[in-house]
Amino acid sequence: MKRLMSGNEAIARGAYEAGVTVAAAYPGTPSTEILENIIEYKDCIYSEWAPNEKVAAEVAIGASIGGARSLAAMKHVGVNVAADPIFTYAYLGVNGGFVLVSADDPSMHSSQNEQDNRYYAKFAKMAMVEPSDSQECKDFLKEAYRVSEKYDTPILFRVTTRICHSKSIVELGEREDVEVKPYVKNIPKYVAAPANAKLAHARVEKRLLELEEYSNQSPLNRIEYNNKKIGIISSGIAYQYAKEVFGEDASYLKLGFTYPLPMKLIKEFSENVEELYVIEELEPYIEEQIKAAGIKCIGKEVIPKLYELNPEIIAKAILGKTYESKTLDVEVVPRPPVLCPGCPHRGFFYTMSKKKNRVITGDIGCYTLGANQPLEAMDTCICMGAGFSAGMGISKAFEVSGKKDKVFGVVGDSTFFHSGITGAIDIVYNKGNMVPVVLDNRITGMTGHQENPGTGRTLMGEPTTEIDVVEVLKAIGYKTVKVVDPCDLKAMENTVKEAEEATEPYAIVTKRPCVLIKGLPAPKNKCIVDRDKCKKCRMCLKVGCPAVFFKDGKSYIEQSMCVGCEVCMQVCKFDAIGRVGE
Template identity: 65%
Template sequence: MKKVMLGDEAVARGAYEYGVTFAAAYPGTPSTEILENIAQYKEIYSEWAPNEKVAVEAAIGASIAGARSLAAMKHVGLNVAADPLFTFAYTGVNGGCVIVTADDPGMHSSQNEQDNRYYAKFAKIPMLEPSDSQECKDFVGIALDISEKYDTPVLLRLTTRVAHGKGVVELGERKPVEMKPYKKDIPKYVMVPANAQKRHVVVEERLKVLEELTEKIEINRIEWGGRDIGIITSGISYLYVKEVFGDEVSVLKLGMTYPLPSKLIRKFAESVKKLYVVEELEPYIEEHVRALGIEVIGKELIPRIGELNPGIIRKAIKKEELPHVSVEVKVPGRPPMLCAGCPHRGVFYVLRKKRVPVLGDIGCYTLGAAPPLEAIDTCICMGASISGSHGFQKAIEHSGRKQKIFSVIGDSTFFHSGITGLIDIVYNKGNAVPIILDNRITAMTGHQHNPGTGKTLMGEDAPEIDIAKLSEAIGVKRVRVVNPFKLKEIEDAVDEAMNTDDTMVIIAKGPCALIPPKPQGECKIDQEKCKKCGMCLRIGCPAISKKDGIFSIDPDQCTGCTVCQQVCPFDAIECVSHRGEVK
């Protein structure tokens, strides 16, 4: 049986077919669909973890127990998980374990463009790179076999085009894999210095054996064509090379990219007249080839910023461009903005009005930096808003200035890495003010559950973590829960925060506009009362527009949240429920 699948779906299918028992992840594009699809296979226990570090640690525990396990994350998530990963390389596995990193060349949904292939080299663990959906499935099985045979975790590296590209996948049945018996082994699993020193020797010896494997493994192969040009490539770049050149050139396709096959590379280089490396982002393969003393052309022609495509490769190596039809279409600008009815909008409107520094975080609410709201000053990484606001506050206080600093963070991101920042504020007697935007879901990555929603990835009921009680338990003196659709509540809470030296947390609790049930009302502008002042446009709602001097609200977008009604100084906006009641 064959099926068209996303690369992420195929990874999930591979986990199913090759006997994975435990899988965990924190959602992040382009990796999210891996666990969403694994959850469909009830033979696998699967869960959303609070963050990537916890996901990997849970997968490590499952592996040591004897089960095949998998943890998945986007590229920046591996930064969070690096601590356990590096030590896991020392302990090795019991049941096979695959760590999936989905990199994002081009930064379609990410704050940086790091190349996670270097993590494999850094951690000294084998790495596989599939090029299409079929390989995504197959490589999970190969990775698990390598993991168990060589006693090591394996990094499976995807990129956005592999993760979200579709291809035909040949499906198989699930292969039952017995859990390996667990045996207490303190020298192997307890990484105190005396044991770790011995395990480091094991890691280096294992690398030598893996170097032999990479020379003969079938997923590293030469495809002979014309010998004037030879191209070494991997991942999605391999498909681009084949599209551009077909059999005109010879290709060394690398499916296992750490360790790299030095002997195979030498053999290939000696068999072609001119050698190129085609790879996205960093010169990872190219650096290795040059270190072997081989003359090669790489990043002097191939960009190291952004995604590649067949056109870029054709122009770089063949010095030609395909003719194409150019059609001029005038498309109006469509900047990203918060959805109509978003519960974050009122918070940002108030913060903007108060003209206070606001440190932001990763999520839908990052759009609070966009005009016309422009309320956010920074966006660094998950959880950095709270920790950064504390440092900001302490720095200006130490210099003798006095100003209240705020931060904004979503509910899922707070559970991910915001709690420790809040502890930092309490412990070090800070008074920066976190505003936790609890929209009851992990919204930006596609409405995944989190510890505050009351549901698990597998759809089971779960305890709902109460952020207010958690904040109080940490030691926060003032906790205010406000309705984010009521501007006066928000403003009163912000004013209170600005006038107290106590530690304080504001929780703006209101559901994402895209969570069912459907909106229960809509707002309309009374054109006779409207003074054309434009105040309604300052909230940045996509349902409100101005055309030919007339302000109007699109009923198909409006959710009846009433924020526009509250900012109108002339009572020109009326909100009516779908039952005909004036709100």
């Protein structure tokens, strides 16, 4: 049976067919849909949203030690969070096969950097597999588990946004009957004390030599001889782009098993072509190793290091060829991303934007959009959890310099569970003069409404213990934890002022559900402008709601977008905004 599948769907299917028993992840684009599709196979695969990527990796590692084939999935920056256990597990080796899916994001479509995680495989000394389409996502994953168990190694399964989200035909197979291996207590293997780790490192180096021999014979690496004037070495989506540009006018060494690289195969291929090119996205990972082996090739001299590749970029870089294009005489209005109409975060950021002596350290989530105009109510955004921790550092710098500006650290509810709790503890423990704020919209919003420890349901749809953000903050030492509806601007302003004046640990939890959560009650009457009362002051535009704009010189609210949150109504000083029907 064949099916049109995205790469993420195919990875989920590959996990099913490979006999995977346990899967864990933290949602992050472009990897999120892997676990969302694995729950289709919940009769034979246990799956969970972990609080963060480190926990997800450790759950999957534990399952592997326990004898199950396991999978952990995350976006590229999530691997930074999971790196600690991953590096050590590469030393220890597996029991049941273990695969870590790293979904990289060239061009940073939804990420704060475009790091190339292929270097993680080399750095951690673990084997790496790279598919180039959906069929390979499924098939290569199955091979990855065989390699993992045969060579006693974790596998880094590296994909990118285009692989994750593009769709192609996949031929489905049956699930392998893979029994969970017996667990045998083995302290020298699984206890990473220094004495054991020294011996493990020696085993790892021996394993890498064996893996390179496998790489030279692996079915995941193949030579395609056509015209030998040009030879191209490539992997992942870059291989597809190269094929589209050159077709049969070039020969290819298509790499799917990319650490260790098959140096014998590469040398053989290089000797059979006249000019050798390495085409890869982002860093010169393959190119560097080929040149270090003394093999002449052309790579980043012509292929850009920044952003995604495409056939046009490759054709221009190597062939000097440009494609014909037509320019349409159409003025496109810039549409930067904004908080949704009725977003509960808008009231908080509007309140924070009104005074300029507040520093707001932000975090990763849809609320990062609070940094955009017209709100401009966020000063920093670094990584998950830094909304609290970086704010702590800024507040300490202010203490030293005598600067009086108050620091507010902002994280979402899912981010609080991910890595905000430790930052919140740091603030209390080290007497930080700052206010942590948890924007609780009752869901993991930015990645598409996944459950988290505060929603009361698991990935598999089961009811579970709902972790209370307020009670956690109280338990770690906050004397006052103020819960406020962020769309009540008066209450929000009073809470912020109270927090600024507090002399004991004070935290804020804004609590209002995301308007897009399924099953919520229908919104109240929508807001509407009485255009006779409108004084054209434009105060309503300062809240940054896309439903509110000027039309024919006066304020106007688009009814198809309005959800009746009343933020604009509270801002208007002339009572020009009211409710429909009132």
